[in-house]
Amino acid sequence: MHPSSPATRAVTLEGVTRTYDGEQPVVALAGVDIDFRRGTFTAVMGPSGSGKSTLLHCAAGLDRPTSGRVRIGETDLSSLSEKDLTVLRRARVGFVFQAFNLVPALTVEQNIMLPSRLARSAPDPRWVAEVVERVGLGARLSHRPSELSGGQQQRVAIARALVSRPEVIFCDEPTGALDTQTAAEVLTLLRAVVDDAGQTVIMVTHDPVAASYADRVVVLADGRVVRDMPQPGAARIAEQLAHLGRPSYAVHGEG
Numbered sequence: 001m002h003p004s005s006p007a008t009r010a011v012t013l014e015g016v017t018r019t020y021d022g023e024q025p026v027v028a029l030a031g032v033d034i035d036f037r038r039g040t041f042t043a044v045m046g047p048s049g050s051g052k053s054t055l056l057h058c059a060a061g062l063d064r065p066t067s068g069r070v071r072i073g074e075t076d077l078s079s080l081s082e083k084d085l086t087v088l089r090r091a092r093v094g095f096v097f098q099a100f101n102l103v104p105a106l107t108v109e110q111n112i113m114l115p116s117r118l119a120r121s122a123p124d125p126r127w128v129a130e131v132v133e134r135v136g137l138g139a140r141l142s143h144r145p146s147e148l149s150g151g152q153q154q155r156v157a158i159a160r161a162l163v164s165r166p167e168v169i170f171c172d173e174p175t176g177a178l179d180t181q182t183a184a185e186v187l188t189l190l191r192a193v194v195d196d197a198g199q200t201v202i203m204v205t206h207d208p209v210a211a212s213y214a215d216r217v218v219v220l221a222d223g224r225v226v227r228d229m230p231q232p233g234a235a236r237i238a239e240q241l242a243h244l245g246r247p248s249y250a251v252h253g254e255g
Contacts, residue, residue: 010168010200011036011059016068018054028054030223041194041201043211046220047244052204060093060170061085090119094161098173100153102145109141112159123163135159151182171203175210187213208237
């Protein structure tokens with residue numbers, strides 16, 4: 001765990017559990033304590049079913065924990081109504097998903113501006129211009145998503161997440177549908193968003209190479225944080241993930 005003062009924390013999870021009811025209840029998160037500092041890039045990893053996406057969804061206010069607290073900045077999400085939570089997500093959080101989630105009938109420019117229009121806010125035109133330049137889409141603003149490559153569509157999604165200047169950008173497998181070279185371009189852009197614009201990025205990924213772009217790698221297994229490492233490099237990340245199959249791994253706990 002990286003100790004940090006409340007003022008430097010973008011997102012804080014305290015004792016977060018999430019159980020999905022059913023004939024056999026599924027424990028997706030089993031008591032997670034972690035914080036993510038402002039202006040950093042964190043990769044969240046782990047095997048399928050480890051709780052990665054659930055952690056992301058709880059941290060972003062898309063899903064409510066069964067118990068525990070989630071804070072974005074100083075705001076305790078558990079104290080918010082569904083309506084207030086929606087307002088918070090629009091104003092303070094950005095999302096980038098594997099499937100891009102663009103609106104096919106809208107142009108690139110309209111897709112980028114959609115969250116601002118929904119929030120009835122007018123972002124600074126200079127910032128919008130900078131974001132468009134940063135993602136390299138200036139010549140594509142009038143195009144529809146179907147006229148773009150996968151990498152270009154993902155850049156539209158990143159621009160859309162950036163225009164409201166969110167406190168945190170949550171990315172769920174943002175390069176999962178992309179080829180290696182395009183994925184590298186998207187990851188370089190996310191890295192620049194942190195380094196140049198001071199954004200906070202939290203990214204779920206299964207790819208050690210993608211995770212190597214982050215400052216920090218958090219590994220989950222069975223709904224718990226089992227590794228929390230400053231950037232160890234792709235080879236060490238792959239090695240740590242390989243250890244997850246070993247029975248002794250969970251006993252040794254956090255590193």
